[in-house]
Amino acid sequence: MEITKRHFETGRWTRLTIRGGTIESVDPAEGPEAVSGSDEWVAPAFWDIQTNGRWGVSFSDPSLTVDQVVEVVLAQAEWGAARICPTLITASPEDFRHGVKTIADACESDPRVASCVVGIHLEGPFISEVDGYRGAHPRSEVRDPDWDLFQEFQDASGGRVVLMTLAPERAGSMEFIRKAVASGVVIALGHTAADGPTLRAAVAAGAGLSTHLGNGIASPLTRHPNPIWEQAALDALDASLIADGHHLDPATLRVLVRAKTPERVILVSDASPLAALPPGRYGEWAVDPSGKIVVAGTPYLAGSNQGIEVGVNQLLEVAGLTLAEAIATATTQPARLLRRPLPTLTAGQPANLIVFGHDAHEPKSAFKLLQTCVDGRWVDTNQPSVPGALAKRSDQISSKT
Incomplete structure (x- = not known):
């Protein structure tokens, strides 16, 4: 798949091609020069x-x-x-x-x-x-x-x-x-x-x-x-x-x-x-x-x-x-x-990414997560309810009070 977002370091529009769990290519992309609060950004x-x-x-x-x-x-x-x-x-x-x-x-x-x-x-x-x-x-x-x-x-x-x-x-x-x-x-x-x-x-x-x-x-x-x-x-x-x-x-x-x-x-x-x-x-x-x-x-x-x-x-x-x-x-x-390879947005790196909103004019919410990609798998970022496999345990903890 391909995504086109602003690069977190440069602010420039960037197109990332992801194949499997790897970033296949990173290329410049076209987009509005003026930064908008509705723009989406990408980072490791x-x-x-x-x-x-x-x-x-x-x-x-x-x-x-x-x-x-x-x-x-x-x-x-x-x-x-x-x-x-x-x-x-x-x-x-x-x-x-x-x-x-x-x-x-x-x-x-x-x-x-x-x-x-x-x-x-x-x-x-x-x-x-x-x-x-x-x-x-x-x-x-x-x-x-x-x-x-x-x-x-x-x-x-x-x-x-x-x-x-x-x-x-x-x-x-x-x-x-x-x-x-x-x-x-x-x-x-x-x-x-x-x-x-x-x-x-x-x-x-x-x-x-x-x-x-x-x-x-x-x-x-x-x-x-x-x-x-x-x-x-x-x-x-x-x-x-x-x-x-x-x-x-x-x-x-x-x-x-x-x-x-x-x-x-x-x-x-x-x-x-x-x-x-x-x-x-x-x-x-x-x-x-x-x-x-x-x-x-x-x-x-x-x-x-x-x-x-x-x-x-x-x-x-x-x-x-x-x-x-x-x-x-x-x-x-x-x-x-931890002496591990540094995560970067470069070709050949694992496709571990966050997509986020960034509005410098709203300091209390300047950074807002939207999606995460982990080894090529996309997840919406939120705080979900307790999953089914753990719901019973959560109820048990609550009942001890």
């Missing part, structure tokens, strides 16, 4: 390296099934993502092994899932046990880094763990970081109360990312120094940001983007297992009417209910990024971090 599809689940399904759930993984992974296209890192938070070793093996089994059973899952992200269990820094992770399962235990997780995943978040102040962290990086795993620092020297030592050992910088942090916090400013000042660390309008206020988002520079910012959804569910209480968690997800009965955030689209708009409106810079935070930068 998103990479989301931190997504915890959807529709009441958690990748950390001890009852996770292959069918659930398939449903949730393929549904990410509805939020513009063609490549994701299913993310498991702190849990028991048994639950970790079950989760990563179930994701691996889903990849083995469905080539679409295997293509979409760029790797697995383990957010824990080697994080701070201190309240605030620990976030919504269960204290009982937090532990010091253990290379043999990690190898069990990696073996169960079939070698699919590509990203791990840990707190470098924990005993044995530096040796663990060096081993992990040597094995090809990217180490991120997060849910950490580490001081400046410890953070700098972790970077020297090979850590390359701050996980959701500005979140997973205690409150109140020492003015300075503190783990936010220390990490923001380290140029060797990229920073993932949850720009959903809840996790970071506008001033903090703007300051962190300026500190890291747009080239070192990675947008993540941090989508909660309750993502795409209506407001209400679901066991220990709740979806607030405003859309934020919290530990029930508290103001403490427990993941996001938004896709990358909201973050792109935040970067355009709040941080003042250009369209190309904002999209790169969810395409080029995560691919580079």
Whole structure:
């Protein structure tokens, strides 16, 4: 098929020919020179390296099934993502092994899932046990880094763990970081109360990312120094940001983007297992009417209910990024971090695309997803109702309140 849209980097009309799951050709096309708010644009599809689940399904759930993984992974296209890192938070070793093996089994059973899952992200269990820094992770399962235990997780995943978040102040962290990086795993620092020297030592050992910088942090916090400013000042660390309008206020988002520079910012959804569910209480968690997800009965955030689209708009409106810079935070930068080929609109690349509207005169809705193409398969972008295979589970979660 052929599509003719404005190119996200140049603004020029561009015709892409797609055959199977590949971009066959990219050519200049004719179209009105003046940009209109009704014009449609095209860019590479998103990479989301931190997504915890959807529709009441958690990748950390001890009852996770292959069918659930398939449903949730393929549904990410509805939020513009063609490549994701299913993310498991702190849990028991048994639950970790079950989760990563179930994701691996889903990849083995469905080539679409295997293509979409760029790797697995383990957010824990080697994080701070201190309240605030620990976030919504269960204290009982937090532990010091253990290379043999990690190898069990990696073996169960079939070698699919590509990203791990840990707190470098924990005993044995530096040796663990060096081993992990040597094995090809990217180490991120997060849910950490580490001081400046410890953070700098972790970077020297090979850590390359701050996980959701500005979140997973205690409150109140020492003015300075503190783990936010220390990490923001380290140029060797990229920073993932949850720009959903809840996790970071506008001033903090703007300051962190300026500190890291747009080239070192990675947008993540941090989508909660309750993502795409209506407001209400679901066991220990709740979806607030405003859309934020919290530990029930508290103001403490427990993941996001938004896709990358909201973050792109935040970067355009709040941080003042250009369209190309904002999209790169969810395409080029995560691919580079994971040492994968960079997604581009060039012949021979996988047909992973987003089609979107862009109206620079309407800053609060300057970027609006319309369609996603994942390996040649087109999906309308929206937030659908819970699919049939997962509806019963969603009802069961609601009934526990």
